[in-house]
Every structure is written in structure tokens, then in C-alpha cells.
Amino acid sequence: MKRFKNLPLSKFSRFRIGGPAKEIIIAENRKELMEAMEGDFWVFGQATNVLFPDEGLGKRVIFFQGGEFHLDGEWLISDAGVALGEIIEASLREGLAGLENLAGIPGTLGGAIYGNAGAFGSEIGPLVREVEVWKEGKVHRIKNPEFGYRDSVFKRQGGVILRAWLKLKRGTGREREIAEERLRARARKHPSQQVACAGSFFKNVLMPDGRKIPAGRLLEEVGAKELRVGGAGVFEKHANFIVNMGGAKAKDVLRLAKILKERVKEKFGITLQEEVIIVEDP
Numbered sequence: 434m435k436r437f438k439n440l441p442l443s444k445f446s447r448f449r450i451g452g453p454a455k456e457i458i459i460a461e462n463r464k465e466l467m468e469a470m471e472g473d474f475w476v477f478g479q480a481t482n483v484l485f486p487d488e489g490l491g492k493r494v495i496f497f498q499g500g501e502f503h504l505d506g507e508w509l510i511s512d513a514g515v516a517l518g519e520i521i522e523a524s525l526r527e528g529l530a531g532l533e534n535l536a537g538i539p540g541t542l543g544g545a546i547y548g549n550a551g552a553f554g555s556e557i558g559p560l561v562r563e564v565e566v567w568k569e570g571k572v573h574r575i576k577n578p579e580f581g582y583r584d585s586v587f588k589r590q591g592g593v594i595l596r597a598w599l600k601l602k603r604g605t606g607r608e609r610e611i612a613e614e615r616l617r618a619r620a621r622k623h624p625s626q627q628v629a630c631a632g633s634f635f636k637n638v639l640m641p642d643g644r645k646i647p648a649g650r651l652l653e654e655v656g657a658k659e660l661r662v663g664g665a666g667v668f669e670k671h672a673n674f675i676v677n678m679g680g681a682k683a684k685d686v687l688r689l690a691k692i693l694k695e696r697v698k699e700k701f702g703i704t705l706q707e708e709v710i711i712v713e714d715p
């Protein structure tokens with residue numbers, strides 16, 4: 434277990450934004466996580482989908498990053514702290530299908546389940562058959578949890594995701610190729626590892642007839658890419674990524690997001706919803 438006192442959360446977040454936390458713990462396995470969950474705390478994975486506040490956080494902040502996983506036939510059983518990329522690679526090695534479209538999504542399995550991470554028409558939710566959750570000091574098992582678009586029962590009802598059972602399928606032999614194509618598509622359009630951001634800032638827009646309008650397209654049309662507030666700007670290859678161009682504060686990002694929302698509302702009558710989790714002390 435690694436413990437840090439009075440370090441800024443910016444050092445731990447992919448956005449490189451966030452003030453100090455009273456205490457930061459990196460739990461590298463389930464035992465360390467269980468020990469760390471005492472008193473008041475927040476739990477994150479690799480902080481690739483969060484915007485931490487400039488004022489920092491008063492409670493202990495735990496990052497669950499690590500743990501064990503194994504494959505048993507078509508079942509993948511994994512601690513929530515395991516990197517999503519690691520289990521995708523293992524499933525491809527075993528010739529299993531289900532996770533190939535998610536190749537390249539950063540973060541942990543826990544973060545992916547919490548936000549029902551998805552890409553290229555696939556989501557993790559339908560593969561998740563059982564989840565072990567810690568809530569108010571007790572460990573529960575939830576079978577076939579409910580998911581929605583970037584939404585889950587965990588997002589709505591809380592609890593710390595400890596472990597999950599995913600049901601994959603025998604592959605067709607093309608899964609590795611598909612995963613590599615997804616990685617190439619990301620390299621063309623998405624920010625590289627060096628760019629500080631938290632993924633797509635807004636959710637795509639679900640129309641009543643089921644169509645999805647990419648938020649990036651609406652943002653492109655309102656001139657998002659020219660905008661900048663303090664250190665926060667918009668990624669040049671994709672208008673739905675707000676990036677920290679150097680020294681951005683959470684307040685810069687929020688101000689920029691507000692302007693973007695106002696412009697989209699004015700031009701299209703659509704209110705964009707944030708996909709990035711804006712973290713604040715209650």
C-alpha cells in the first residue's frame with residue numbers, strides 16, 4: 434500500500450488537475466483496498482475519467498489499481514483494480530470475443546463497470562454477469578446488474594466494486610485484428626498518452642428514435658476548437674475532448690464546458706450532459 438499526505442490530486446489524475454487530498458492511498462490489491470476503506474473515503478481507479486476540484490478533497494482518497502484476474506473457460510473473473518487493457522489482452526490471447534472493441538480504453542475494470550465504458554458500438558455492461566460490491570461495511574453479490582448508456586446501478590446507488598464476473602464467447606479468430614484496428618482508429622483521432630484529459634467530455638446525444646448524435650459533431654459546428662479558457666482548450670483532432678494545455682485549473686475546464694454547452698444549446702436546442710465525472714466534496 435502506498436500512502437501520501439498533502440499531495441495534489443493532479444499528480445494522480447490523467448487530467449493533471451486537482452488540489453491536495455488529506456490522504457491518498459494506492460491500494461494495489463483487494464486486501465489493501467479492504468484495509469484502506471475506513472472512515473470517510475472516495476474510491477477511484479486510474480482517474481482517467483474524473484475532474485478533481487482545485488480545492489482538493491477533504492476525505493481520504495483511495496485509488497484501487499491492481500489485483501488478480503483469471504480466465505475459466507469463457508468466464509473472466511477479475512478484481513476491479515485490474516487495468517482494463519490487461520484483461521482485454523488476456524482475453525485476446527485465449528481467443529475469446531467480447532472485449533475487442535474496447536481495446537485502448539484507459540483505466541481499470543472498476544471504472545469501466547461504474548460508467549459502462551464503451552466504444553465502437555460495444556459496452557462492457559452486457560458482459561458483466563455478477564459483481565461483488567462493498568457497501569456500508571458489507572460485501573454483496575449483484576447478479577446481472579443494470580446498465581444504461583454510460584450509466585450503471587453502481588453510479589446511481591453507490592458502493593465500491595471489488596470484483597466482477599464477465600461472460601465472454603469463443604472468438605472467430607478475428608478479435609486480435611479488430612482490437613488492433615480499434616487502436617489504430619484511436620491513434621488517429623484520440624489524444625495520445627501525453628495529452629492531459631479525461632476522455633470524451635460530453636455524452637453523445639440519444640434521440641427519441643434511438644439515433645445517437647456524436648457530441649463532437651455538434652461541438653465542431655459551434656467552433657469549439659477555437660475556444661480556450663486559461664489552461665483549458667479543445668483537442669485539435671476531436672472537439673469532444675477538453676484538454677489541459679498546461680496549468681489548467683478545474684475552474685477553467687468548467688468555465689469552458691459551460692460556454693460549449695451554451696453554444697450547443699443556442700444553436701441546436703440540445704443540452705449536452707457531462708460524461709466526465711466532476712468530483713466535489715459534498
Ligand SMILES: Cc1cc2nc3c(=O)[nH]c(=O)nc-3n(C[C@H](O)[C@H](O)[C@H](O)COP(=O)(O)OP(=O)(O)OC[C@H]3O[C@@H](n4cnc5c(N)ncnc54)[C@H](O)[C@@H]3O)c2cc1C
Binds near residue numbers: 476542546548550710
Ligand atoms: C484518452 C482517453 C480515451 C477514453 N476513451 C474512452 C472510450 O472510448 N469509452 C469510454 O467509455 N471511456 C473512455 N475514456 C474514459 C475512461 O477511460 C473510462 O471511463 C474508464 O473506464 C475509467 O476508468 P478509471 O479506472 O480511470 O476510473 P476513474 O476515472 O478512476 O473513476 C471514474 C468513476 O468510477 C468510479 N470508480 C472507479 N473505480 C471504482 C470502483 N472499484 N468501485 C466503485 N466506483 C469506482 C469513481 O468513483 C469515479 O466516479 C477515455 C479516457 C481517456 C483519457
